[in-house]
Amino acid sequence: MSPPATDLLSSSHLLMVGAGGIGCELLKTLVIAKATRIHIIDLDTIDVSNLNRQFLFRNKHVGMSKAIVAREAALAFLPPARRDQCSITAHHANIKQPEFGVEFFKQFDVVLNGLDNVDARRHVNRLCLAARVPLVESGTTGLVGQVTCHVRGVSACYECKPKPTAKAYPVCTLRNTPDKPIHTIVWAKDMLFKQLFGGDGVVTDLAEAENNNNNTNNEDSNPQEEQTNADDVAAKFFKPEEGEQPYDFLVRVFRRVFVDDIVKVNGMDDLWEKQGRRRPVTLPVDRYKSNDAVKKTASANDAKEGESSPDNEVLGLSASAAAALGYDDDHAVSFGCKSSNADAKEKCATAPPPDHDAHVFLASGVRLLRRKLALASSRGSDDGVAFDKDDALATEFVTAASNLRSRCYGIPRQSVFNAKGMAGNIVHAVATTNAIVAGLIVAEARKVLRYVAAAEGSDERAAVASKLRDTYVVPFPQCPGSKYCIQPTSPEEAHAGCYVCGGGAGGITLSLDTNVWTLGELASFLKKKLSMHLPLLETDEAGQLYEEGDDLDEDEVERYETLAKKRLAELPGDGIVDGTTVNLQDLSQDFNVKVVVRHVADLDEEEYPELCIWDVEGGIQPVANAPAQEEAEKNDGNGASAAGDDDDDLVMIDEDIEVLTENVQAPPAKKARRV
Numbered sequence: 001m002s003p004p005a006t007d008l009l010s011s012s013h014l015l016m017v018g019a020g021g022i023g024c025e026l027l028k029t030l031v032i033a034k035a036t037r038i039h040i041i042d043l044d045t046i047d048v049s050n051l052n053r054q055f056l057f058r059n060k061h062v063g064m065s066k067a068i069v070a071r072e073a074a075l076a077f078l079p080p081a082r083r084d085q086c087s088i089t090a091h092h093a094n095i096k097q098p099e100f101g102v103e104f105f106k107q108f109d110v111v112l113n114g115l116d117n118v119d120a121r122r123h124v125n126r127l128c129l130a131a132r133v134p135l136v137e138s139g140t141t142g143l144v145g146q147v148t149c150h151v152r153g154v155s156a157c158y159e160c161k162p163k164p165t166a167k168a169y170p171v172c173t174l175r176n177t178p179d180k181p182i183h184t185i186v187w188a189k190d191m192l193f194k195q196l197f198g199g200d201g202v203v204t205d206l207a208e209a210e211n212n213n214n215n216t217n218n219e220d221s222n223p224q225e226e227q228t229n230a231d232d233v234a235a236k237f238f239k240p241e242e243g244e245q246p247y248d249f250l251v252r253v254f255r256r257v258f259v260d261d262i263v264k265v266n267g268m269d270d271l272w273e274k275q276g277r278r279r280p281v282t283l284p285v286d287r288y289k290s291n292d293a294v295k296k297t298a299s300a301n302d303a304k305e306g307e308s309s310p311d312n313e314v315l316g317l318s319a320s321a322a323a324a325l326g327y328d329d330d331h332a333v334s335f336g337c338k339s340s341n342a343d344a345k346e347k348c349a350t351a352p353p354p355d356h357d358a359h360v361f362l363a364s365g366v367r368l369l370r371r372k373l374a375l376a377s378s379r380g381s382d383d384g385v386a387f388d389k390d391d392a393l394a395t396e397f398v399t400a401a402s403n404l405r406s407r408c409y410g411i412p413r414q415s416v417f418n419a420k421g422m423a424g425n426i427v428h429a430v431a432t433t434n435a436i437v438a439g440l441i442v443a444e445a446r447k448v449l450r451y452v453a454a455a456e457g458s459d460e461r462a463a464v465a466s467k468l469r470d471t472y473v474v475p476f477p478q479c480p481g482s483k484y485c486i487q488p489t490s491p492e493e494a495h496a497g498c499y500v501c502g503g504g505a506g507g508i509t510l511s512l513d514t515n516v517w518t519l520g521e522l523a524s525f526l527k528k529k530l531s532m533h534l535p536l537l538e539t540d541e542a543g544q545l546y547e548e549g550d551d552l553d554e555d556e557v558e559r560y561e562t563l564a565k566k567r568l569a570e571l572p573g574d575g576i577v578d579g580t581t582v583n584l585q586d587l588s589q590d591f592n593v594k595v596v597v598r599h600v601a602d603l604d605e606e607e608y609p610e611l612c613i614w615d616v617e618g619g620i621q622p623v624a625n626a627p628a629q630e631e632a633e634k635n636d637g638n639g640a641s642a643a644g645d646d647d648d649d650l651v652m653i654d655e656d657i658e659v660l661t662e663n664v665q666a667p668p669a670k671k672a673r674r675v
């Protein structure tokens, strides 16, 4: 007989990856359950928005390391005698750093994941497989959560089932025929915002739309050169001219995107009645040309001493242009005056939603432009302003721009709150779900430790293996008086064709145009698609063609840079052409995989926005659409959410869960355990 499970927990060496929502609950539960040797890794620092649920952190910890503060807070729980026996090692670091390689993983008996992204989960999965350490994996989104067990030889690895990836929208839909709020939000964020406030040399599809329309067919000139010139001209439109006031510039942009471009698209007859679509309408612009109140707010430096947000410190601006204008966002959404705030009520009456959006567009746009220019002059180079969901000016601008565009296309208006959720792929985190999931992780970890402790091939090991469970936490409104239902199921079986744990048995085929794709584009596509950290790419014919890493010498870097610019068919060793097998390797993950390239020309962008076809043999195909986005789209724009109106704290969607919400059905009431 092996020792009781509690003793195993206290004598085992545990690795916790992630000290966020789940991690805080997990560390507390582990310490209470008498675990004594724990390593925690987390690269994040504590943000104000974490404090409502990551209960190990307090206001005074904002800006400090999550791993280090979590360790101190958890140790403080314990009576002094226990504290001396409990060793917690905190690493404020990225799990992908080389010191956390296979050798590091081998020292642990089990790895417990509390991560917030699929990329890092895949990285940990590969290291667990290489080091032969079992993994207990977890995720939550809103009221939904799951804990899964990944033990080599017993159950599937984390990657046996492909994960859904973020949906890409066809550029032509975004540019010409949006019909959902998410389309105008992606347009506002990825095209307009980036084009206006991105760094030097940024050209988005917004500017490219222009050259496609103006392209002349001049056979004498070099088409590539012509393209570059057209790009420059188009991008130049979205930069202020010399001496042009920021406000006048924003009005010019307003006229371009909400009047001129709409007229142009309206003129493409094939797009509308024939396809059953309504034609877009232009917005009035002259009434905004010289609005003194908006102009004044836009150009004010209005932060009170010490009150500027970090983003705006360079200018001494207050965080929100809408607030500076006196607008109450939710009030404007529910135009019709439900607000008890007299000021907001009056504002609302004088500035109905379209004006409200135009004013916020102009004021936040001017402020963002001023910030971009100030940053460029203080840094000496124009790196631009990146979109950040926690940057009030950025979300206000994106919301206002997308609402104005939605108005052109007859799409429902969204509040900043909703738009922020959609722009950042985010849903509300619920502390209770995290706590339940953390408890389930510990319950499962105990079983896994008994499995590890039992002799290989023994009856006891087989008995423990049969008790391992994947557990799903789902909202259970059918069951009066309880909010959650907990559903344990037998773990998934390993997929023989899995390209991670199946030893490369399953094949991956990638169909693309080998005369168009460059090696650099292929490498970055594969790196992202396969969640690799330091990819190395080679073919049997040409040897190594691409490699990333800190230890490359200058000659290698130069050689790879030259190769990266070449089209696939033009590479050495007859190129990467139809039928070429590309061998990929990532030493930092102990991961190898082969991808067979097929040549295919003229893929339809509407159907294949990535301009290629990714086919994993025998694999279960990922869910194409992200249900959370559809969920958000269904929202009627009043800011209501499952987590309640007050909870403005948002967390990245755990994409993994999307599979779960699709596939898991509410279990029969008898089996469900009430919480």
Ligand SMILES: [Zn+2]
Binding pocket: 156, 157, 158, 159, 160, 161, 494, 495, 498, 499, 500, 501, 502
């Ligand atoms: Zn697998």
